[in-house]
Amino acid sequence: MPPMAPPETATALPPPQPSEGPDFVQLLTPEGERVTHAQYSLDITDEEIRDLYRDLVLVRRIDSEATALQRQGELGLWANLLGQEAAQVGAGRALTDRDFAFPTYREHGVAYCKGVDPVTLMGLFRGTSQGGWDPQANGFGLYTIVIGSQTLHATGYAMGLQRDGGDGAAMAFFGDGASSQGDVNEAFVWASVFNAPVVFFCQNNQWAISEPLERQTRIPLYQRAQGFGFPGVRVDGNDVLAVLAVARAALARAREGSGPTLVEAYTYRMGAHTTSDDPTRYRVAADLEIWKLKDPIERVKAYLSRTGAGDAAFFASVEAAADEVAAHLRAGTLALADPDPISIFDHVYAGGSTLLDEEREQMSAYLASFADARH
Amino acid sequence: MATITLGKAINEGLRKAMEDDPKVVIMGEDVGRLGGVFRVTDALQKDFGEDRVIDTPLAESGIIGTAIGLAIRGFRPVCEIQFDGFVFPAFDQIVSQVAHMHYRSAGNVKVPITIRIPYGGGIGAVEHHSESPESYFTHTPGLKVVTCSNPADAYSMIRQSIACDDPVIFFEPKRRYWDKAEVDLTAELSPLWKARVAREGSLATVITYGPSVRTCLEAAAAAETEGQDIEVIDLRALSPIDWDTVFASVSKTGHVVVVAEAPVFGSLAGEIAARISERCFYSLEAPVLRVGGYSTPYPTSRVEEDYLPDLDRILDAVDRSLAF
Numbered sequence: 230m231p232p233m234a235p236p237e238t239a240t241a242l243p244p245p246q247p248s249e250g251p252d253f254v255q256l257l258t259p260e261g262e263r264v265t266h267a268q269y270s271l272d273i274t275d276e277e278i279r280d281l282y283r284d285l286v287l288v289r290r291i292d293s294e295a296t297a298l299q300r301q302g303e304l305g306l307w308a309n310l311l312g313q314e315a316a317q318v319g320a321g322r323a324l325t326d327r328d329f330a331f332p333t334y335r336e337h338g339v340a341y342c343k344g345v346d347p348v349t350l351m352g353l354f355r356g357t358s359q360g361g362w363d364p365q366a367n368g369f370g371l372y373t374i375v376i377g378s379q380t381l382h383a384t385g386y387a388m389g390l391q392r393d394g395g396d397g398a399a400m401a402f403f404g405d406g407a408s409s410q411g412d413v414n415e416a417f418v419w420a421s422v423f424n425a426p427v428v429f430f431c432q433n434n435q436w437a438i439s440e441p442l443e444r445q446t447r448i449p450l451y452q453r454a455q456g457f458g459f460p461g462v463r464v465d466g467n468d469v470l471a472v473l474a475v476a477r478a479a480l481a482r483a484r485e486g487s488g489p490t491l492v493e494a495y496t497y498r499m500g501a502h503t504t505s506d507d508p509t510r511y512r513v514a515a516d517l518e519i520w521k522l523k524d525p526i527e528r529v530k531a532y533l534s535r536t537g538a539g540d541a542a543f544f545a546s547v548e549a550a551a552d553e554v555a556a557h558l559r560a561g562t563l564a565l566a567d568p569d570p571i572s573i574f575d576h577v578y579a580g581g582s583t584l585l586d587e588e589r590e591q592m593s594a595y596l597a598s599f600a601d602a603r604h
Numbered sequence: 605m606a607t608i609t610l611g612k613a614i615n616e617g618l619r620k621a622m623e624d625d626p627k628v629v630i631m632g633e634d635v636g637r638l639g640g641v642f643r644v645t646d647a648l649q650k651d652f653g654e655d656r657v658i659d660t661p662l663a664e665s666g667i668i669g670t671a672i673g674l675a676i677r678g679f680r681p682v683c684e685i686q687f688d689g690f691v692f693p694a695f696d697q698i699v700s701q702v703a704h705m706h707y708r709s710a711g712n713v714k715v716p717i718t719i720r721i722p723y724g725g726g727i728g729a730v731e732h733h734s735e736s737p738e739s740y741f742t743h744t745p746g747l748k749v750v751t752c753s754n755p756a757d758a759y760s761m762i763r764q765s766i767a768c769d770d771p772v773i774f775f776e777p778k779r780r781y782w783d784k785a786e787v788d789l790t791a792e793l794s795p796l797w798k799a800r801v802a803r804e805g806s807l808a809t810v811i812t813y814g815p816s817v818r819t820c821l822e823a824a825a826a827a828e829t830e831g832q833d834i835e836v837i838d839l840r841a842l843s844p845i846d847w848d849t850v851f852a853s854v855s856k857t858g859h860v861v862v863v864a865e866a867p868v869f870g871s872l873a874g875e876i877a878a879r880i881s882e883r884c885f886y887s888l889e890a891p892v893l894r895v896g897g898y899s900t901p902y903p904t905s906r907v908e909e910d911y912l913p914d915l916d917r918i919l920d921a922v923d924r925s926l927a928f
Contacts, residue, residue, distance in 0.1 A: 331673075358710065359707060359708040359709075359710070360708050360709065360710075361708075361709065362709075362712070363712040364709060365676075365712065365713075371708050373701075375696065375700050375701070378669065378700065378701050380669075381668075381669025381670050381672070381697065382669060382670075382672045382673040382701070384666075384669070385671060385672055385673020385674045385675075385676075386673035386677045387673070388670060388673065388674055389673060389677025389678065389679050391655075392629070392655050392674075392679070393679075395677070411665060411693075412665055412666075412669060412696075412697070415666035415669070416666070416669070416670075418661050418663065418666065419660075419663070419670055422661060576706055576710050576711040577707050577746055578706065578746070579711070579714050579769035580769050580770050582748075583844045584843070584844040
């Protein structure tokens with residue numbers, strides 16, 4: 230008997246969305262040409278573009294250095310951001326000191342823009358802390374590993390801004406995979422009915438570990454916003470200028486009391502999900518080649534080079550700065566000491582607990598019982 | 605002094621907390637215009653406005669998740685989960701986010717959220733309206749868990765739970781909402797983390813909490829007519845537990861019965877029994893016995909009285925302990 234045809238439901242669905250089209254906001258082409266958009270524009274100097282270029286290069290270098298540290302056994306895990314630098318720097322530079330970002334575990338570029346020392350990020354991946362930076366100091370929340378949970382936190386924070394007269398906005402970061410989570414959809418409902426000053430910034434990097442976008446959605450993600458009652462916009466996530474323009478507009482809209490916006494930054498996860506992942510098992514190499522042509526850094530470099538806004542000395546200075554950041558990251562990571570075992574009891578509660586007091590004493594006594602044996 | 609119901613006592617406690625701290629906000633389903641399905645938040649929205657008493661969309665994860673964001677912004681949210689069986693859509697936000705936030709941030713972020721959950725059976729309700737899920741939360745490090753059994757404690761404990769800088773799961777014994785007692789609304793607050801000797805006795809110790817406290821006191825009163833002098837401990841705080849009060853009683857009586865509505869297997873009652881056997885082994889005259897729900901989903905209301913611990917089952921356990 231010939232093999233049976235697969236049932237109708239198992240056939241591959243057509244890709245739900247083209248990567249380009251009239252709804253696609255782009256201000257800098259992959260070739261480095263500045264283009265205009267009917268709704269979004271960016272008043273930016275060459276000096277500012279050079280700054281963005283430096284950000285992009287440094288963020289990529291932080292990512293590659295961390296990957297190397299993981300491969301060398303200095304980190305337990307690293308969540309790569311290769312390919313998403315423009316999405317993160319564009320959003321991160323749109324945020325002001327008044328705004329609060331709620332990240333996933335991959336927003337190293339946003340953390341950089343928000344002034345979090347990358348060495349601090351490493352604590353989480355080295356296993357010396359659970360994060361540990363002060364979210365209030367940087368307006369940058371703790372990495373959230375359960376997919377989508379932080380979108381509700383951002384929405385609640387935005388409701389707080391409405392209640393205490395704060396003039397900032399919240400920005401919730403999440404991915405295409407998270408768009409399927411109940412929490413994300415609840416956050417959309419809440420933000421909408423309370424008109425909360427929050428921007429939902431979705432980095433659609435096409436892959437949720439091994440699951441492609443078409444396993445999450447049949448319509449372009451930004452179009453989901455319409456059903457919840459607020460605008461959605463798709464931006465070229467590899468175009469730092471377009472992301473900056475769209476994110477700024479969405480934040481301004483939130484701050485002025487006009488409510489939430491869903492920004493879909495259309496990008497591509499060029500690396501693995503994390504250093505534990507092997508994307509060769511589930512996607513073809515040819516896709517990566519296509520996206521390499523849309524590289525978020527190369528297009529800015531092309532623009533700066535062709536217009537003369539960036540010369541060889543400038544590019545060399547950026548490389549030197551990247552080397553410096555990498556060296557700082559490496560030295561800082563290697564210096565991250567293992568915590569004292571007894572410190573596991575710290576900070577479980579703000580107000581302490583008699584149960585933990587008892588267990589801390591037990592552990593101390595147990596550990597002390599080996600003290601003699603060591604000498 | 606005022607004679608008020610337990611439900612009204614919580615209402616008064618919420619009102620006082622909102623007056624004392626402008627950062628206290630109440631959020632939940634039907635808590636505003638309606639005043640809650642049990643009227644525990646009655647009139648609060650009228651007096652404090654829609655920004656502080658928030659009728660939320662019908663999404664429990666949303667209630668807790670947004671409360672976390674409000675807490676990060678400096679608010680002190682009091683969330684109502686309408687019924688015990690409806691807490692599970694919010695379970696992830698409670699155990700993975702609320703409970704971890706202070707730890708994850710190395711103490712930089714406080715989430716002083718109070719989560720009110722009417723719980724327990726005995727009101728003739730349909731499925732999901734009579735459960736006792738406290739053990740899920742006492743098993744979760746990072747949460748504190750309390751439950752009141754009488755109007756005076758209700759008034760005092762809700763205020764202290766809201767003032768607490770840690771997240772507190774506040775279980776309300778829904779079938780005791782209408783129990784009345786005199787409450788001194790100006791009295792000093794009794795310590796939140798202390799158990800209460802609800803009735804002194806010397807023959808056996810019955811350890812209980814929440815809605816079962818009254819049942820156990822009634823059982824002790826019945827036993828008294830037969831000459832049995834039973835001590836009843838109302839734990840009040842379920843995490844952390846005031847073990848000193850528990851161990852002092854056990855050391856005195858040597859006979860222990862733990863009573864709660866939750867299914868016995870894998871429950872807080874088991875933890876209490878284990879701790880007592882570890883710490884009071886030489887004081888015990890009999891194994892610690894447990895009386896609680898059976899290992900079934902909460903049954904239909906027409907047979908719930910056979911499922912719930914009642915006077916006879918409690919006294920039967922006391923007798924078995926004494927006869928050991």
